Amino acid sequence: MSNRVVITGLGIVSPNATGTEAFIEAIKKGKSGIRFVRELADLNFSCCIAGLPDVPAELVKKYFTSLQLRNFNSSGILYGCIAGMEAWLDGGMSINNSDEADYDSGLIMGTGSAGVEKTREAIYKVDGGEVRRLGSNTLTQTMVSGVSAYLGGMLGLGNQVTTNSAACSTGTEAVLMAYERIKSGRAVRMIAGSTCDHGPYVWAGFDAIRVMTYKFNDFPEKGSRPMSRTASGFVPGSGAGALLLESLDSARQRGARIYAEVLGGEVNSGGQRGDGTMTVQNSAAVQRCIRNAVDSSGIKPQDIDAIDGHLTSTSKDSLEVRNWAEAINRKGEGFPYINSLKSMTGHCLTASGSIECAAAVLELYGQFLYPSINCEDVKPEIAEIISESRIPRELTFPERLNIIAKASLGFGDVNACIIFSRFID
Amino acid sequence: MNKDIITEKLKVLVKPYVPEGKLLNNINEDTNLIKDLEINSINLIDVILDIELEFGIEIDNVSMEKMTTVGSAIEIIMNKLGRPGTSDA
Numbered sequence: 153m154s155n156r157v158v159i160t161g162l163g164i165v166s167p168n169a170t171g172t173e174a175f176i177e178a179i180k181k182g183k184s185g186i187r188f189v190r191e192l193a194d195l196n197f198s199c200c201i202a203g204l205p206d207v208p209a210e211l212v213k214k215y216f217t218s219l220q221l222r223n224f225n226s227s228g229i230l231y232g233c234i235a236g237m238e239a240w241l242d243g244g245m246s247i248n249n250s251d252e253a254d255y256d257s258g259l260i261m262g263t264g265s266a267g268v269e270k271t272r273e274a275i276y277k278v279d280g281g282e283v284r285r286l287g288s289n290t291l292t293q294t295m296v297s298g299v300s301a302y303l304g305g306m307l308g309l310g311n312q313v314t315t316n317s318a319a320c321s322t323g324t325e326a327v328l329m330a331y332e333r334i335k336s337g338r339a340v341r342m343i344a345g346s347t348c349d350h351g352p353y354v355w356a357g358f359d360a361i362r363v364m365t366y367k368f369n370d371f372p373e374k375g376s377r378p379m380s381r382t383a384s385g386f387v388p389g390s391g392a393g394a395l396l397l398e399s400l401d402s403a404r405q406r407g408a409r410i411y412a413e414v415l416g417g418e419v420n421s422g423g424q425r426g427d428g429t430m431t432v433q434n435s436a437a438v439q440r441c442i443r444n445a446v447d448s449s450g451i452k453p454q455d456i457d458a459i460d461g462h463l464t465s466t467s468k469d470s471l472e473v474r475n476w477a478e479a480i481n482r483k484g485e486g487f488p489y490i491n492s493l494k495s496m497t498g499h500c501l502t503a504s505g506s507i508e509c510a511a512a513v514l515e516l517y518g519q520f521l522y523p524s525i526n527c528e529d530v531k532p533e534i535a536e537i538i539s540e541s542r543i544p545r546e547l548t549f550p551e552r553l554n555i556i557a558k559a560s561l562g563f564g565d566v567n568a569c570i571i572f573s574r575f576i577d
Numbered sequence: 578m579n580k581d582i583i584t585e586k587l588k589v590l591v592k593p594y595v596p597e598g599k600l601l602n603n604i605n606e607d608t609n610l611i612k613d614l615e616i617n618s619i620n621l622i623d624v625i626l627d628i629e630l631e632f633g634i635e636i637d638n639v640s641m642e643k644m645t646t647v648g649s650a651i652e653i654i655m656n657k658l659g660r661p662g663t664s665d666a
Contacts, residue, residue, distance in 0.1 A: 219593055222623070287626055288619045 154400055157334045158575060160408040161243025161396030162510050163235035163345070167203025167389045167497045170211065170234075172242060176514055179522040180547050184373035184496050186387050195352050199364035201372040203389030203498035204350050205231060215306060223287055226267030231392035231503070232299035232347030233306060236261060239343055239394035240307060244408050248308035256402075258311025258339050260329050261300045261394070262322035262346035264502035267293035268353045299347055311339040319562030320462070321419070322346045323393060323505025324570055328417045330397045331570075340402045345394030348503035355388040361431075363466065364388060376499070377526035378463035378492035379473070379534050379543060386464040389498030393506030395513065410575045412516040415555075416449035417570035418442075428565040432468065435475050438567055442479035442559065445569035451555060453480035456488045456571075458521055458550070460512040460558040463492035464499050465526075470533035472561070477537050487538040488557075489550060491524035505560040509570065512556045516574045521548040578632075578658060583651050590627045594620040606648030632658060 162172045167185025169178035178185075185203045192200040212221070212230065215237045224230075236259065240247075248254050270293040277285050292298055297315040304313035312333065318325045323346035330344035348354065358364050365385035368375030377383040403410055420441045422434025446453055459476055463469050473490070477483045493508045494500075500507055515521055521544045530540050554576075559569040588601055594616045595601055601614070610616050616624065625636055625644065634657035636644070644650050 219620075222593065285626065288622045 155335050155337065156400040157331050157397055157414045158400050158403050159395050159411040159414065159513050160398045160403050161239040161241070161245070162411065162513065163238030163242060163394040164507060164510050165205045165207060165231045165235045165391045166393070166507050167205050167391055167500070170205055170207055171238065176518065179493070179496065179511055179514070180520065182496065182523040182525045182546070184525065185389070186372045186375055186498050188369065188372050192352060197352065197355070197359045198362070198366035199359055199385070199387065200369045201375050201387055202350070202355065203387065203391070203500065205391040207231070207234065223289060224293065225270045225273060226293045226298065226349065227269065227351065227390065228263050228265065228347045228349035229267060229293060229299045229302055231390070232261050232263065232345070233303045235345055235347065235392035235394040236303040236343050237306060239345070239396045243396040243398070244406070245396070250308070253310025254308055255310035256340035257307070257309050257342070258333070259300055259304055259309055259313050259343040260316055260326040261303055261343065262316040262318070262326045262502060263296065263299055263348065264317055264319065264322065265349050265354055266296040266298050268349045268351060270294050272353065303343070311342070317502070318566050318568070319564050320499070320501060320504055321560040321562035321566050321568040322502040323507065324509055324558060324560040324568035325419050326506060327395055327397065327414070327509050328419055328568060328570055331414045331417070334397055334399050341396060341398035343394050344397050345392060345506040346502050347392035348390045348501045350390030354390070354501070358388060365465070374526055376465045376495050378461070378465045378495050378524060379469050379531055380465070380527050381529040381531045383465040383469065383531070386466055386494070387498035389500035389503070391497070391500050391503050391507060393503060393510045395506065395510055412513045413573045413575045415451065415571040415573045416445060417568065418444035418448060419566070419568045420444070421567065422565040424565045430565065431563050433561050433567065434565055435471065437565070438475045438561060439479040441567040441569045442476065442557070445557065445571055446480065449571035451571060453482060455555050456480060456557045457553050458489040458491070458515070458556045460508055460556055461490055461492045462559055462561045464494055470531055473534050473537055483537055485539045485541070487542045489521055489542055489544055489548070490538065491521060491544055493522070495525040495527065505568065508560070509558055512558045512572050516553065516556055516572055519549065519553050521550060521553070523547055580651060580655070583654055584647070586631060587628070587647065587650060587654070590631060591616065591624055594624055604647050606646065606651070608647045609645060610647070610650070611645070628654065634658060
């Protein structure tokens, strides 16, 4: 009996595709999900482009009853539940219709805000003295754990059912938390993922601190440019990703398809000390996170074939590359491949970690690397550290693709790094 | 508004909250909203809001607690609408 942990299912609601098959096709083609959003322009935002998933009505009706959809106004819960259900079914599991909870299976579905649009409705009613008019489902849509509560009920899960929140590192942290729970034997399988509401109320704070780009409103698909010389801020996105993690024993026993394996990882914080602040990572802590992730996975830095970066299309991209180079002591031609899904999806905030982990898993399963688009003009500071050939600008089939290191770095100076491996029996 | 019209409107209003349509087939005054129609107790709040909207009335908390059966619901609605001869008129 091993305590290895593998990934047996994936669910994706991304700005450039909904559903795993569509997502694979989209990322191979370098398809951008960014478009101009009129509402943002009307509200005087500087950044008027964003990534919004396309969710067909049939898909919503597949998982939500008409009663649940009455007075429902929470995009984050919608995305998260769809991704979670898809991961479960993609993993070959069936929906629990019995009277007993499934105590072997749990979920961790993170988020950063809860039913922002619904909260706005509620605030107007409360301020207008109309608290009675909130109805029965305002509470469940506006509590931060709403997404995990809805999903847990849809699947009748009986193990841990919770929502984590760690800014942009939420999704990656969720996968690591699920990994640890299964590895310790306290769950057989866990859906791990994260979601993010879309809309002006989520993105306003970022626009106010001028961290999003305002230069590509006329060229939306070119706006998100991680590692590019002309990057000028991130593009906001939204959606959800979910990974079904499972013990290898259980996966084998039920003959499940195995996408990849989780070897280990690390979460830490820079404490907003040293060169770290609320919005800028402490470099020493990032490097420590990466090194610990590598050590705890039983691999050596040389074993990393590709890095799926946090890389947001801001001035911090070069610092991140430098931190990777120093942490694993590799540079120039000897650096691993490095790409950023944000080039196609924008920065999906709390959903970013999970959607990007799912992409990394698909790369290992399909033995390809998606192109890091909008990077024709590599930033000079980055080209000084790594060879430009390390950044795939088109669909790439590396000679060796066994290990991918994925990191997410969040506001609050919080970091998560996870090591995925091609599954080898 | 007479009792039959109110009863028909009520059936339409509770329908979204009743898990199986056939439960509405043989309702009478004693039909219990939770026990017989299997409406989730938390959805009673929504039923009441829908009733208030449909009939243009307001149902206070005391009346809300009494609304356990189809009969009591109709009674309360008629009271709020101002049935001739009652003190609420």
